[in-house]
Amino acid sequence: MTVTLRPHVLFNSEWDSPLAWKSALALQFDDLGFSTPDDTHSPDAVNIALIWKVPREGLHRFRNLKAILSLGAGVNQLDPAQLPDGVPLARLVDQTLTDTMVEYAKAAVFRCHRNFDVFERHGRLEHWQYVAPRLARDTTVGVLGLGELGSAIATVLRDEGFEVHGWSRSLKPLAGITSHSGSNGLAELARRCAILVNVLPLTPETEGILSRSLFAQCQGTRLINMGRGGHLVEADLLDALASGHVASATLDVTAVEPLPPGHPFWNHPRVLLTPHVAGLSSPATAAQVVATNIRRALAGQPLLHQVSAARGY
Amino acid sequence: MTVTLRPHVLFNSEWDSPLAWKSALALQFDDLGFSTPDDTHSPDAVNIALIWKVPREGLHRFRNLKAILSLGAGVNQLDPAQLPDGVPLARLVDQTLTDTMVEYAKAAVFRCHRNFDVFERHGRLEHWQYVAPRLARDTTVGVLGLGELGSAIATVLRDEGFEVHGWSRSLKPLAGITSHSGSNGLAELARRCAILVNVLPLTPETEGILSRSLFAQCQGTRLINMGRGGHLVEADLLDALASGHVASATLDVTAVEPLPPGHPFWNHPRVLLTPHVAGLSSPATAAQVVATNIRRALAGQPLLHQVSAARGY
Numbered sequence: 001m002t003v004t005l006r007p008h009v010l011f012n013s014e015w016d017s018p019l020a021w022k023s024a025l026a027l028q029f030d031d032l033g034f035s036t037p038d039d040t041h042s043p044d045a046v047n048i049a050l051i052w053k054v055p056r057e058g059l060h061r062f063r064n065l066k067a068i069l070s071l072g073a074g075v076n077q078l079d080p081a082q083l084p085d086g087v088p089l090a091r092l093v094d095q096t097l098t099d100t101m102v103e104y105a106k107a108a109v110f111r112c113h114r115n116f117d118v119f120e121r122h123g124r125l126e127h128w129q130y131v132a133p134r135l136a137r138d139t140t141v142g143v144l145g146l147g148e149l150g151s152a153i154a155t156v157l158r159d160e161g162f163e164v165h166g167w168s169r170s171l172k173p174l175a176g177i178t179s180h181s182g183s184n185g186l187a188e189l190a191r192r193c194a195i196l197v198n199v200l201p202l203t204p205e206t207e208g209i210l211s212r213s214l215f216a217q218c219q220g221t222r223l224i225n226m227g228r229g230g231h232l233v234e235a236d237l238l239d240a241l242a243s244g245h246v247a248s249a250t251l252d253v254t255a256v257e258p259l260p261p262g263h264p265f266w267n268h269p270r271v272l273l274t275p276h277v278a279g280l281s282s283p284a285t286a287a288q289v290v291a292t293n294i295r296r297a298l299a300g301q302p303l304l305h306q307v308s309a310a311r312g313y
Numbered sequence: 314m315t316v317t318l319r320p321h322v323l324f325n326s327e328w329d330s331p332l333a334w335k336s337a338l339a340l341q342f343d344d345l346g347f348s349t350p351d352d353t354h355s356p357d358a359v360n361i362a363l364i365w366k367v368p369r370e371g372l373h374r375f376r377n378l379k380a381i382l383s384l385g386a387g388v389n390q391l392d393p394a395q396l397p398d399g400v401p402l403a404r405l406v407d408q409t410l411t412d413t414m415v416e417y418a419k420a421a422v423f424r425c426h427r428n429f430d431v432f433e434r435h436g437r438l439e440h441w442q443y444v445a446p447r448l449a450r451d452t453t454v455g456v457l458g459l460g461e462l463g464s465a466i467a468t469v470l471r472d473e474g475f476e477v478h479g480w481s482r483s484l485k486p487l488a489g490i491t492s493h494s495g496s497n498g499l500a501e502l503a504r505r506c507a508i509l510v511n512v513l514p515l516t517p518e519t520e521g522i523l524s525r526s527l528f529a530q531c532q533g534t535r536l537i538n539m540g541r542g543g544h545l546v547e548a549d550l551l552d553a554l555a556s557g558h559v560a561s562a563t564l565d566v567t568a569v570e571p572l573p574p575g576h577p578f579w580n581h582p583r584v585l586l587t588p589h590v591a592g593l594s595s596p597a598t599a600a601q602v603v604a605t606n607i608r609r610a611l612a613g614q615p616l617l618h619q620v621s622a623a624r625g626y
Contacts, residue, residue, distance in 0.1 A: 096448070099448055100446045100448065103423065103426070103427065103446070103448065103449060104427055104446065106419070106423050106473075107423035107424055107426065107427040107429060108427075108429075110416065110419050110420035110423055110424075111420055111423075111424050111429065113416070113420065114416065114417055114420040114421075114587075114590075115587075115590070116420060116421075116424065116585065116587065119585065119586060119587045119588065119590075120433060120585060122586075122588075123579060123580060123581075123584070123585065123586045124580050126574055126575075126579040126580065128570075128571035128572055128586075128588045129588060130588050130589070130590060131588075131590060132590070132593060133413045133416070133417065133590050133591070133592075133593050135409070135412055135413065135416065136416060160419075257441075258441035259441055261439055262439075266436060266439040267436060267437050267439065268436075271436070272429065272432065272433060272436065273432060273435075273436045273441075274427075274428075274429065274432045275432065275435075275441045275442060275443050275444075276443070277427075277428070277432075277443060277444060277445070277446050278446070279446075280445060280446050
């Protein structure tokens with residue numbers, strides 16, 4: 001592939017290290033421009049935005065953008081109204097991100113499977129109550145979302161021996177996993193699964209999907225939210241925890257992060273909060289797919305993992 | 314193998330179901346005697362004791378015992394002074410027991426690996442603090458005890474991607490696992506491993522092995538005790554948790570069970586207590602090895618998994 005334009009990346013993230021990304025990308029290109037919003041002296045030279053969120057001053061002064069590459073597996077943190085029209089947008093698919101998400105799912109699912117959530121609560125109450133263990137094959141896990149991450153999580157949990165059900169917008173057959181779709185399929189997942197893991201993308205269709213109507217189908221379900229805070233109606237979860245429809249919740253994401261002081265999730269005996277740590281992209285592994293997308297963008301080709309404006313992911 | 318004696322089992326357990334065991338064993342023998350201490354009308358007919366603990370009234374009235382078969386993976390719950398001389402004793406090796414122990418180890422190790430112990434503590438304090446995730450390959454786990462259970466746990470954790478070290482009385486080479494033995498080996502395990510899992514048998518040599526001198530080698534180690542309460546010096550653990558040598562403890566066993574009210578482990582922010590639930594024997598799977606040992610005992614052959622009086626396991 002002949003690259004005629006010199007790549008020049010605008011980098012913006014509150015989480016990711018510009019230095020680590022610059023070094024990782026420098027290994028992929030002989031000549032690379034790299035700047036952050038604070039040190040961009042020639043906005044016209046910038047042709048790639050590699051960003052977590054849109055910089056405070058927007059992207060519109062970068063008139064020669066050929067691609068916007070998200071630093072996240074999702075793009076919902078990017079306000080569509082702030083994105084320049086006609087510039088293709090791609091999600092980040094990174095093996096380290098997938099692997100860290102898969103290991104988080106294992107940790108959270110095994111914790112519920114072996115009733116550690118119950119025993120933690122009992123420990124606070126000085127309550128010793130034997131609960132017989134069951135094997136993974138006797139525990140049903142539902143995975144909401146069967147994209148890159150959801151499929152990886154569902155198949156690994158299947159390999160761990162769990163009975164796995166999956167739910168996605170359109171039916172997605174995966175070996176050894178019972179697939180569901182649609183609102184009836186979602187209700188069935190809630191009725192049948194002892195543990196529900198959410199890794200859906202956040203779109204207008206999935207916003208607030210973890211709500212009263214879903215919880216009404218649950219009977220002591222364990223909920224694990226590895227998606228986005230916007231998937232969950234927090235007040236509905238508090239009600240479902242009180243009524244017992246949901247037995248415990250593991251929340252890696254919340255509507256507002258960090259979770260504000262005094263929020264009822266803090267110190268809730270049925271909630272485990274983790275501070276948005278489920279997945280981590282590594283520049284070392286992610287730089288390759290980013291470099292491929294930079295080359296594609298500069299050559300006018302479609303991006304890998306390009307976001308569909310219609311679907312929103 | 315010709316069985317000349319009619320098998321007659323004396324069953325005694327506060328945990329296991331006599332009915333489930335009677336049914337499972339009845340599938341293995343055409344003719345089987347089965348009684349509990351309360352309904353033994355002809356003690357002379359009893360030739361096998363299948364027991365968790367020695368019955369209150371002892372075993373000495375059963376003069377024709379050919380074998381004592383433990384219902385536990387260990388035999389330390391059986392007071393040697395209460396056992397008749399010269400009757401062979403066997404541990405129970407059961408696939409369901411192994412599988413439940415392995416899944417508990419996964420749950421406890423992944424929970425520590427992904428810092429859920431830290432985040433639970435932070436949740437109580439309304440403290441949101443990002444801690445970057447690491448992958449299993451960057452976490453070192455040490456397994457104390459490489460018998461049936463320890464070997465199974467070590468190899469499964471290796472397959473999950475962890476860097477696994479093992480420690481046993483005599484050096485036991487296992488593929489992909491670094492083996493250690495002796496007191497220097499134990500100190501090295503403590504220095505090198507982020508997570509320590511104890512599944513040793515309880516013997517005079519291993520009693521109190523989880524103590525001040527071991528903890529002094531630890532630097533923020535997570536301790537998981539799936540062995541016996543007698544392995545742990547509880548006061549030393551409390552000191553090590555206070556000093557930070559041990560960052561958290563997951564205890565499935567305690568010196569006194571149930572843990573007495575007011576014990577400092579209750580509601581300790583760095584202790585997860587589980588009420589002796591790590592392993593469960595299933596009569597359905599265990600009956601086969603028990604039946605084999607009944608046949609061997611009645612034919613005067615050595616037992617499978619027979620306990621060595623010298624080693625104590």
